[in-house]
Amino acid sequence: MPPTGxxxxxxxxxxxxxxxxxxxxxxxxxxxxxxxxxxxxxxxxIVQIFQGxxxxxxxxxxxxxxxxxxxxMLTAATSAGYAxxxxxxxxxxxxxxxxxxAIFYKFQFGLGALLTLILAxxxxx
Amino acid sequence: MSxxxxxxxxxxxxxxxxxxxxxxxxxxxxxxxxxxxxxxxxIQLSFVHVVIGIVSxxxxxxxxxxxxxxxxxxxxxLLGWTGLQIFxxxxxVLAYFAAHGExxxxxxxxxAAPTNGxxxxxxxxxxxxxxxxxxxxxxxxxxxxxxxxxxGREPHAIEPASIAPSGVVVATADKDKRAVAEVGTWMxxxxxxxxxxxxxxxxxxARHASRIxxxxxxxxxxxxxxxxxxxxxxxxxxxxxxxRAFLLSAFGQLKxxxxxxxxxxxxxxxxxxxxxxxxxR
Numbered sequence: 001m002p003p004t005g006x007x008x009x010x011x012x013x014x015x016x017x018x019x020x021x022x023x024x025x026x027x028x029x030x031x032x033x034x035x036x037x038x039x040x041x042x043x044x045x046i047v048q049i050f051q052g053x054x055x056x057x058x059x060x061x062x063x064x065x066x067x068x069x070x071x072x073m074l075t076a077a078t079s080a081g082y083a084x085x086x087x088x089x090x091x092x093x094x095x096x097x098x099x100x101x102a103i104f105y106k107f108q109f110g111l112g113a114l115l116t117l118i119l120a121x122x123x124x125x
Numbered sequence: 126m127s128x129x130x131x132x133x134x135x136x137x138x139x140x141x142x143x144x145x146x147x148x149x150x151x152x153x154x155x156x157x158x159x160x161x162x163x164x165x166x167x168i169q170l171s172f173v174h175v176v177i178g179i180v181s182x183x184x185x186x187x188x189x190x191x192x193x194x195x196x197x198x199x200x201x202x203l204l205g206w207t208g209l210q211i212f213x214x215x216x217x218v219l220a221y222f223a224a225h226g227e228x229x230x231x232x233x234x235x236x237a238a239p240t241n242g243x244x245x246x247x248x249x250x251x252x253x254x255x256x257x258x259x260x261x262x263x264x265x266x267x268x269x270x271x272x273x274x275x276x277g278r279e280p281h282a283i284e285p286a287s288i289a290p291s292g293v294v295v296a297t298a299d300k301d302k303r304a305v306a307e308v309g310t311w312m313x314x315x316x317x318x319x320x321x322x323x324x325x326x327x328x329x330x331a332r333h334a335s336r337i338x339x340x341x342x343x344x345x346x347x348x349x350x351x352x353x354x355x356x357x358x359x360x361x362x363x364x365x366x367x368x369r370a371f372l373l374s375a376f377g378q379l380k381x382x383x384x385x386x387x388x389x390x391x392x393x394x395x396x397x398x399x400x401x402x403x404x405x406r
Contacts, residue, residue, distance in 0.1 A: 007296070010295065010369060010372075011293070011369075012369075012373075016373060019373060019376050019377050019380060020376065022380050023376055023379060023380040023383070026380055026383035026384055026386075026387065027383055029383070029387045030383050030386050030387060030390065033387060033390035033391060033394060034390065036394050037390065037393060037394055037397060040394060040397035040398065040401065041397065043401060044397065044400060044401055044404070047401065047404050047405075048404065051404065080376075091295065094372070094376070095297070095298075095300075095301040095304055095305075097376075098301070098304040098305055098308050099300070099301075099303075099304035101304075101308045101312075101379070102303075102304050102307035102308045102311055105308065105311035105312045105314075105315045106311055108311075108315045108319075109311060109314050109315045109318060112315055112318035112319045112321075112322050112349075113318055115319075115322040115326075115345075116318055116321050116322040116325060119322055119325035119326050119328075119329055120325055122325075122329045123246070123325055123328050123329050123332065
């Protein structure tokens with residue numbers, strides 16, 4: 001008797017699988033915009049430093065975190081793309097999307113916490 | 126609801142408990158901001174505003190006690206009070222900007238404070254607190270269920286009603302279970318912290334009379350708020366017995382979220398370009 005393990009497929013219909021294709025496209029756009037924001041943030045920081053304000057360093061750090069977030073989002077988008085393209089293993093890729101998103105939101109939380117700290121200081125002083 | 130997803134009794138009890146906590150948080154925020162406004166008026170020695178502040182605290186205390194009984198009219202009266210306060214706080218913020226950062230213009234909307242910064246901060250925080258309370262009273266299913274239970278009625282079942290369970294349970298490895306459990310939690314935490322950051326940016330923008338910080342703050346707060354949308358569906362996914370239809374619905378919700386996120390991030394990118402241009406001027 002052949003060995004039976006847990007199925008690697010979600011057994012989806014082609015129209016159900018389209019969810020993953022759409023998700024991958026939107027995620028790529030989000031990643032692209034995060035890269036754009038990261039670049040703008042770094043430029044803002046550098047300009048501020050050249051104008052004599054060391055507060056620009058914080059913008060560079062935020063830019064770095066945005067860049068990493070964008071990379072994680074791009075990885076999640078790739079997994080979503082595979083979930084659409086490889087029906088036999090779509091379950092693995094679907095859960096990889098969720099795993100990547102958990103990492104993405106951890107980074108975003110760190111970014112939010114840093115932003116909150118900076119803004120709280122700005123409001124108080 | 127399929128047996129393959131949750132224990133409905135436990136789920137309902139947890140939701141009612143959450144509703145109670147959220148309502149207490151909303152009511153506490155209302156009392157805190159009303160107390161702060163009365164204190165600011167006292168420091169400013171504005172007799173009329175001190176009286177308004179004391180009356181507001183009394184009304185807020187009375188309404189808080191009344192709504193906790195679950196009485197249906199109490200919710201409507203508190204919603205009306207919340208609407209009035211949102212109108213006053215919003216009017217105060219608009220008046221401040223119309224008067225080019227002069228806090229005296231906010232007195233007619235019930236805000237008297239010693240400095241421009243304090244006045245606009247109080248107005249923005251008041252607006253945020255009452256918007257939060259208004260959201261809880263009008264939109265939150267958990268809070269509505271908490272009030273139903275308090276009034277001695279049965280809570281409505283909270284479930285992804287529009288999604289029919291497929292009955293197909295997706296087997297998950299430990300790593301996948303962790304991912305399912307973590308993504309909703311971290312998304313909720315991120316949404317909440319972005320709302321706080323957005324409100325702080327709005328306050329900073331208002332204090333420095335900078336419209337660009339104001340817009341940036343509003344966009345960040347909206348980004349946080351839309352992030353909370355799919356959290357309900359994601360947190361209802363049971364890692365141990367995962368129905369395929371619910372899993373697909375969660376991915377559909379994520380797709381809708383990223384569509385909105387693209388628009389908001391585009392707005393933030395435009396704000397960043399404007400900031401860069403302003404640095405060179």
